Amino acid sequence: xxxxxxxxxxxxxxxxxxxxxxxxxxxxxxxxxxxxxxxxxxxxxxxxxxxxxxxxxxxxxxxxxxxxxxxxxxxxxxxxxxxxxxxxxxxxxxxxxxxxxxxxxxxxxx
Numbered sequence: 001x002x003x004x005x006x007x008x009x010x011x012x013x014x015x016x017x018x019x020x021x022x023x024x025x026x027x028x029x030x031x032x033x034x035x036x037x038x039x040x041x042x043x044x045x046x047x048x049x050x051x052x053x054x055x056x057x058x059x060x061x062x063x064x065x066x067x068x069x070x071x072x073x074x075x076x077x078x079x080x081x082x083x084x085x086x087x088x089x090x091x092x093x094x095x096x097x098x099x100x101x102x103x104x105x106x107x108x109x110x
Contacts, residue, residue: 043073049096056082057089066092071096080104 020027035040043050049071054060055078062069072095074083080103085106090097 028097044096047071049098050100054086054097057085060086060089060093060095063095067093067095069097073098074100074102078103 020030023030045051050069051073052059052063052070053075054072055075057092060072063072072086074086074097078086083103087097087100090100
């Protein structure tokens with residue numbers, strides 16, 4: 001008993017007629033490793049800080065010694081009450097908060 005193995009036939013059926021893959025003029029460019037950013041500046045914000053997403057006040061303690069490298073960004077699902085506490089604690093620890101104004105109302109609005 002002998003097994004026969006079919007050889008894979010490369011045709012347009014298996015590879016497809018994708019115009020992006022075939023690099024037609026006016027199409028999207030395919031992603032390649034050459035489009036990567038510099039390792040030294042990757043993930044850096046324009047002000048030179050790296051983002052660190054904060055969910056509560058205790059997360060700020062992690063940035064205590066790294067406040068010149070990382071900036072805190074308050075997560076989108078944090079309530080206004082906790083945001084206020086996070087911003088106040090960040091000022092005490094001298095930590096930059098990128099979105100400190102979000103969801104905070106002035107005293108006049110209340």
